[in-house]
Amino acid sequence: MRIVISLTSACLFVFLAGFNLWSMLTGHGTSARSARFWTQAHRVAGYLFIALFAIFTYFMFLRVKGWQDEFSPRLLLHISLALSLAPLLLVKVLVARYQKASRALLSVLGISIFTAAFTLVALNVAAHFLRVAAPGKVPRGESAVFVVVVLIMAAIALFGRGLRSESMSSGKTLSLDTGPAQNASTQRESLTLTLARVEPQTHDAKTLRFLLPPNATLAARPGQFLTFQWTIDGKLVPRSYSISSSPTQAGYIDITPKRVANGRVSQFLNDHAHPGLTVKAQGPYGRFCFDPARDKRIVLIAGGSGITPMMAILHYIDDLCIPVDSTLVYCVRTERDLIFRTDLEALQARSRNFRYVPVLSQPGSDWTGWKGRLRSEILDREIQRTMESTFFLCGPSAFMEHSHALLRDMAVDPSRILRESFGSAVSTDKNSVLQPGLLKLDFARSSVACTISPDKTVLESSENNGVLIPSGCRQGSCGTCATRLLKGNVHMEYAEALNDDLRAQGYILPCVSRPLSDITLDA
Numbered sequence: 001m002r003i004v005i006s007l008t009s010a011c012l013f014v015f016l017a018g019f020n021l022w023s024m025l026t027g028h029g030t031s032a033r034s035a036r037f038w039t040q041a042h043r044v045a046g047y048l049f050i051a052l053f054a055i056f057t058y059f060m061f062l063r064v065k066g067w068q069d070e071f072s073p074r075l076l077l078h079i080s081l082a083l084s085l086a087p088l089l090l091v092k093v094l095v096a097r098y099q100k101a102s103r104a105l106l107s108v109l110g111i112s113i114f115t116a117a118f119t120l121v122a123l124n125v126a127a128h129f130l131r132v133a134a135p136g137k138v139p140r141g142e143s144a145v146f147v148v149v150v151l152i153m154a155a156i157a158l159f160g161r162g163l164r165s166e167s168m169s170s171g172k173t174l175s176l177d178t179g180p181a182q183n184a185s186t187q188r189e190s191l192t193l194t195l196a197r198v199e200p201q202t203h204d205a206k207t208l209r210f211l212l213p214p215n216a217t218l219a220a221r222p223g224q225f226l227t228f229q230w231t232i233d234g235k236l237v238p239r240s241y242s243i244s245s246s247p248t249q250a251g252y253i254d255i256t257p258k259r260v261a262n263g264r265v266s267q268f269l270n271d272h273a274h275p276g277l278t279v280k281a282q283g284p285y286g287r288f289c290f291d292p293a294r295d296k297r298i299v300l301i302a303g304g305s306g307i308t309p310m311m312a313i314l315h316y317i318d319d320l321c322i323p324v325d326s327t328l329v330y331c332v333r334t335e336r337d338l339i340f341r342t343d344l345e346a347l348q349a350r351s352r353n354f355r356y357v358p359v360l361s362q363p364g365s366d367w368t369g370w371k372g373r374l375r376s377e378i379l380d381r382e383i384q385r386t387m388e389s390t391f392f393l394c395g396p397s398a399f400m401e402h403s404h405a406l407l408r409d410m411a412v413d414p415s416r417i418l419r420e421s422f423g424s425a426v427s428t429d430k431n432s433v434l435q436p437g438l439l440k441l442d443f444a445r446s447s448v449a450c451t452i453s454p455d456k457t458v459l460e461s462s463e464n465n466g467v468l469i470p471s472g473c474r475q476g477s478c479g480t481c482a483t484r485l486l487k488g489n490v491h492m493e494y495a496e497a498l499n500d501d502l503r504a505q506g507y508i509l510p511c512v513s514r515p516l517s518d519i520t521l522d523a
């Protein structure tokens, strides 16, 4: 019985060291959920390993206590290895706790711990087998136990691998050229969020922290947004906001609305949002996402409030210690317009892989950083290995056009540029050449019928009649509102977000569509 326990715990000891090394070298998955799972598994295996180590050390000291003879070379090696494991484990725990970004050091420590554990066990097992084996014969009992234990460990390892690849593939994010089909099939149920905290960022922007309902989860990717139904003066007003917190935070999301002159919602959120406020939100939506499997170097170019999705990406990379080189070029007018300034400076101070490049168009006299408009000189000087980078652009439309043109001049492959537009909604078309008069709009799924004026977008009419189609940019570029047109014709002013496949399936973008005839929507 003793031999079974000893062999099993010895094999478990090596297995745990190997498991932790393997999980560290291969990363922690690409989705927040799988990352959390593997981080927990790594932690539990580590604690179990330390507990076994403490037990083995205790028995080792019992064995050598009162030993009169000189130690044999094998015993000396055994004791030295065991004693060297203690400081290695201590350093590993401290580095993992306080310097988790030092992946190279963690890998070296993991390899050393595994090697020491394996050698310790191999020395003892080999010596034991040699002792019990009669010359020319294999010790049957011990061999059987050894084979069974090794087989069980191998089965556990294979099962873990299966689980891991499953979680990795389910956590895969979109590729650069994925169309809006995802949005067309995205779940349309709302979550009720409760405002828990309001934190001023600048003179015209605040971060609002919303708690998710108990037991609810939001499988957001870093960079995505939610569409909220705000109630202002008794009316529902939909607006989208990017999530500025990391998707690794399971219980809450942050958004950071920046005040827009005469803006209905942004003013309400900056002036009247207090803890306790509840709001319905749909999503997450959007293809403007960081994908650790795809993006090994990233350049984030943000203007004004366009910093918000970048913050989610940077927090996510930091939380999971993803080995990605990131550069943030952040353009605003003056120093007081720099949103998340403290967070970004702190991140720059502690992360060697992050480069923060603020650019001020109207700086004060004591500003020593980049001044003026974003230009090629700044990008040339601040961005390394341009051709290997994925670029994320977010900010006002004019800023994005300008940045995109600069990247084009630098011969950046357009398929490596992702854009998110916060621009204002397409609304009532004053110059509409469409036929005047009221037309009929049927919502097949909601069993709602109403009339629609051709000068209103289909999305506006849907919202006015209580049928909520999820929306994001409201200008035809994100694909969030993509809905199938079952009958009739519409005029689409802009349809960048619809690929040929979706068009062939009859999808339209209600946010930029106006009816040409009576229509029926699959909504």
Ligand SMILES: Cc1cc2nc3c(=O)[nH]c(=O)nc-3n(C[C@H](O)[C@H](O)[C@H](O)COP(=O)(O)OP(=O)(O)OC[C@H]3O[C@@H](n4cnc5c(N)ncnc54)[C@H](O)[C@@H]3O)c2cc1C
Pocket: 225, 239, 240, 241, 242, 243, 255, 256, 257, 258, 259, 260, 261, 262, 263, 264, 265, 266, 267, 305, 308, 309, 396, 420, 421, 422, 423, 424, 425, 472, 473, 474, 478
């Ligand atoms: C996917 C997505 C994510 C977004 N994320 C954020 C975010 O994280 N933080 C944030 O502050 N905003 C964000 N926005 C913009 C946000 O949805 C609102 O458009 C913005 O807050 C203005 O709404 P409002 O009701 O205050 O203004 P409105 O009442 O709709 O508009 C008032 C006036 O402001 C103009 N205007 C509207 N929107 C803008 C704008 N974005 N910039 C300049 N002028 C504008 C309008 O043309 C109009 O003249 C995002 C938009 C999208 C589509």
Ligand code: FES
Pocket: 470, 471, 472, 473, 474, 475, 476, 477, 478, 479, 480, 481, 482, 497, 509, 510, 511, 512
């Ligand atoms: S809401 Fe973005 S395309 Fe319609």
